[in-house]
Amino acid sequence: CEFETTDPSLAPNESTFILLSIITMSSRTTMLVLSCIFMYPLLFLSSFAASFLTPIKYSSNIVQCYHRSCSSTHSSTHSSSTSLLHQSRGQQEDIYGAVHRKEYEMKRLNTQHAALSDPIRMAMGYGQEGIERKRLAAALRRVYDDPTNIANPNYNPQNKTEAELEHEAKLLENGMVDSTMRRGSFIVDIKRKSSLSYPGEQFARYDDAGLVAEAMVRLGADVVFVNVDYHSYGGDIGELKSAIRAVRGVNDDAAVVMKDIVVDEIQLGLAKEAGADGILLIAGVLGPALENFLNLATIIGLETIVECHTFNEVQAALDALAQNIMVSNRDRITGQLVHDQAIKLAGMFPGSGGPIVTIAGGGVSSTNQMKKLLAVGYDGVVVGKTVMGSARAPEFISAVRDRTLLPAEFSQWGLDDVEFDMDGNVMTGPKKDVPSPEDKDAFM
Secondary structure (H helix, E strand, O other), X not given: OOOOOOOHHHOOOHHHHHHHHHHHHHHHHHHHHHHHHHHHHHHHHHHHHHHHHOOOOOOHHHHHOHHHHHOOHHHHHHHHHHHHHHHHHOOOOOHHHHHHHHHHHHXXXXXXXXXXXXXXXXXXXXXXXOOOOOHHHHXXXXXXXXXXXXXXXXXXXXXXXXXXXXXXXXXXXXXOOOOOOXXXXXXXXXXXXXXXXXXXXXXXXXXXXXXXXXXXXXHOOOEEEEEOOHHHHOOOHHHHHHHHHHHHHHOXXXXXXXXXXXXXXXXXXXXXXXXXXXXXXEHHHHHHHHHHXXXXXXXXXXXXXXXXXXXXXXXXXXXXXOOEEEXXXXXXXXXXXXXXXXXXXXXXXXXXXXXXXXXXXOOOOOHHHHHHHHHOOOOEEEEOOOOOXXXXXXXHHHHXXXXXXXXXXXXXXXXXXXXXXXXXXEOOOXXXXXXXXXXXXXXX
């Protein structure tokens, strides 16, 4: 500041400059404090209000390439806050929110089981020695129920008659050695609810999934899916272990699969340490990481089922050399149910007896749907909501197990309505809601 005066007594001295500096600094500090008090709350309130008016958009890379974001602390923090924001709004969790939540949960789980001597880490760190029994693949193909199947441990070619040997020779000569009658498998998906597919619905109320799994296997189920994600399906890892113990006590050939939203390799260790025969991997969630998960599962001796919905997902599973593939009518990304999706993609797989075991599911609510899926070449059918807490479970199981199927190569011959008994003879029925001598308990 400059002062112009003719009176020397009014000229500013050093004390005056110090006083002016203090006043100026105090004014700036006051303005800064006032701006913090008034402006920041206004910005927070405006952003908070905008969050209710503008829908959250997630990047598809978070779902397709989750493995790259799992190592980021910032990403995990954002995942947890996003999931909490969904819950605070009262909205139903979609697949994006579920993946964010699982990433956060698995980060904490990795911290809890970081020691090298931890049982889960040991289950992931040791390779499988020798040839392990493929209980899951065998159950999906029902090789133990077919005495003529070469994969059956009790198979003995010396017990065949001359007519049977001559028949096999003709099939081999015409390139149809694998084109034999098939046996479909029934897979039950045990869950109390499915917040991703049926928000707000409760399918069944039970205290222990092990008791349900035992009952289903006694009725004839070949494979049991046990859901371990509490938020989405109402289950946990303890019920998986209970189901494994119960199923092993009833039928040593039936398989138990851990079903979860798999986003981290430690979940493979959880399944292996629990004693599960396999684990379900969702191709749309893992994306390019699918092959790494398949490789690790093979190393530790854990079978897998890769769930697909689109042509590209099936192709990715085939390119990754997946042995067991499930085609679901349910689109995990949008949550929509496309009833004929599995039928449309059935032609992507080899014919009967091929190296790839295929199953189908998603929204199956009638035995006619099951038969159609089996007729186009699938080895088994997954049923969940329809048989959970329903008395129709025996009907659905017998509709699959009490008949044989034509080879997949005959699926385009217009013989979908023709049914065969266990001996390969044409069945006269049953008709809809009318029992027949061949199948008195099944009402179609």
